[in-house]
Amino acid sequence: MTAPEHNRPDRNADRLAREWIDDEPHPARDTETPADHEPFTAERRRQAAGQGLVHSLLTGLYDRDQVGRERRIQDVMQRIRTEQQPDAPSINVTARRRSRVVRWGAAAAAAVVLAAMLIPFTQSDPALATLDKMIAAADGAGDRTYSIHLRDPGRRGRRRPPAGAGPAGVHRKATLDGATLHFRGRDKFVLIRPSAPGRRVIDGFDGQQSWLVRPRKPVLVSDDPTRFRIPMPEELSAVLSLDVRATLKRLRDEYDIEHLDPDALNDGPDSPAWTHLRASRRDRGGRGPKVIKLWSHPETGLLRRIVFENVKVQSQRTPRHVIIDLVNQKSLPADWFTHDAHHPGDATVELVTETP
Amino acid sequence: MHGIEADAVFEILVRENAAMLATYLRAAVRDPGAVDDLFQESMLVAWRKLDKFDRTRPFGPWIRGIAARLVMAHYRNAPRHGLLCDEDFLAYLDQQVQHIAERPGDTWDEKVSALAECIKALPEHYGQPIRLRYMDEKPAARVADHLGVSLETIRKRLQRARARLLDCLQRKGVVAEAEADA
Numbered sequence: 040m041t042a043p044e045h046n047r048p049d050r051n052a053d054r055l056a057r058e059w060i061d062d063e064p065h066p067a068r069d070t071e072t073p074a075d076h077e078p079f080t081a082e083r084r085r086q087a088a089g090q091g092l093v094h095s096l097l098t099g100l101y102d103r104d105q106v107g108r109e110r111r112i113q114d115v116m117q118r119i120r121t122e123q124q125p126d127a128p129s130i131n132v133t134a135r136r137r138s139r140v141v142r143w144g145a146a147a148a149a150a151v152v153l154a155a156m157l158i159p160f161t162q163s164d165p166a167l168a169t170l171d172k173m174i175a176a177a178d179g180a181g182d183r184t185y186s187i188h189l190r191d192p193g194r195r196g197r198r199r200p201p202a203g204a205g206p207a208g209v210h211r212k213a214t215l216d217g218a219t220l221h222f223r224g225r226d227k228f229v230l231i232r233p234s235a236p237g238r239r240v241i242d243g244f245d246g247q248q249s250w251l252v253r254p255r256k257p258v259l260v261s262d263d264p265t266r267f268r269i270p271m272p273e274e275l276s277a278v279l280s281l282d283v284r285a286t287l288k289r290l291r292d293e294y295d296i297e298h299l300d301p302d303a304l305n306d307g308p309d310s311p312a313w314t315h316l317r318a319s320r321r322d323r324g325g326r327g328p329k330v331i332k333l334w335s336h337p338e339t340g341l342l343r344r345i346v347f348e349n350v351k352v353q354s355q356r357t358p359r360h361v362i363i364d365l366v367n368q369k370s371l372p373a374d375w376f377t378h379d380a381h382h383p384g385d386a387t388v389e390l391v392t393e394t395p
Numbered sequence: 396m397h398g399i400e401a402d403a404v405f406e407i408l409v410r411e412n413a414a415m416l417a418t419y420l421r422a423a424v425r426d427p428g429a430v431d432d433l434f435q436e437s438m439l440v441a442w443r444k445l446d447k448f449d450r451t452r453p454f455g456p457w458i459r460g461i462a463a464r465l466v467m468a469h470y471r472n473a474p475r476h477g478l479l480c481d482e483d484f485l486a487y488l489d490q491q492v493q494h495i496a497e498r499p500g501d502t503w504d505e506k507v508s509a510l511a512e513c514i515k516a517l518p519e520h521y522g523q524p525i526r527l528r529y530m531d532e533k534p535a536a537r538v539a540d541h542l543g544v545s546l547e548t549i550r551k552r553l554q555r556a557r558a559r560l561l562d563c564l565q566r567k568g569v570v571a572e573a574e575a576d577a
Binding site for chain 2: 099
């Protein structure tokens, strides 16, 4: 790399380029013209353009906001279709600082490109079309973090302490209540379940190996994706798997789907009205919760919440709602879905090869 | 023909060129909101002027030409950064984006996939600020706090890191070597 020539216009160009890319926006300053401005050389402009290009490529490389990308395209097409309508009002081309559709909690906008070519939307049934959109969204490459809670159906908005909780220091089994579930793409997952205070049991699948991290025990790894069965209510296991797409397809096959009124879910003034579905089991005597409710993004289909109602949970005298909520879509470290990210480097790791 | 409406066909063009145009605009305009607006305006202008488009020529350079005019208009309201972004600046960007578009690969991500290798090859004192700034999406001031250095130090370090990445991308043929002044 050629060292910059040390003259004033070059230093100004370098400084401007650095400020332009790495400073926070400053509208008042941005509209000023530097008093000591001298013409920049073509070479300096090219170097600044090179900086801008690399900045743009880096931003694109780490950009997991597929909803934002898809929304950009959908906004264009919506404007075009609106203009094509004979009675469309004239539209101001310049639309500055449009409010974002999704800014909810601490999460960036959710995303998955619609796989319109792959999933035949059922145009005649809007509820099924919504579910199909959710199935397509489940293939999204972005990271998603969900929380899992059990709730007494009779105590709306008030949660009981996690199932199996006891006094501090008392050992308890790992529970789904209070668990955190991370997804990447269609089938990579990490499930973190609280057990004894300060301890966690962590299950995961990195695309090739499943693994299990337990307190004070060897890490177990297997080439069998289903080797470590996650204890869950039997009723739930009939429909819920950690392959989100497979779970939603099972609903499509075994449940009647209907729209309910859109619901903002108390997510704040900037949140969308989430599309709300109810799934009712067709086979009254079949396995699985009788009623499942789903909330998804109205444009992208990204799953926001799924509630399995009145599920019999071991150790609970009365049924519970199992609630899985999207917490955020922050990018997780590249190695998050491998077991190495969840235990000390000197932990014993055992490869499990035999079926118990 | 196939009963496909013109807007559905145009949507194919939008999708095929979305990543390319976004790269071009993000390299020229800092504010993400402005990038979104300019993206939309560029595509809308292209739609309205589609009958003037020479269909024997590629769509990409044409849409970038539209975008360049909109970027110049945008900088009339932000003269400080418009000092750098002039026609030469945009012509260089256009040349480089076209070079990338002509590379092998079905998607834009595939065409620029060598960038990940270039990042891995950075020395750690450049690689770490790059990861914090772009992968973790920290503003430069927070990167500086995280690393315990001044903001100006981090700005320079990021600038040098990006220069190294540009060199690497040139060596790998992702971007073209810059032509020297006559």
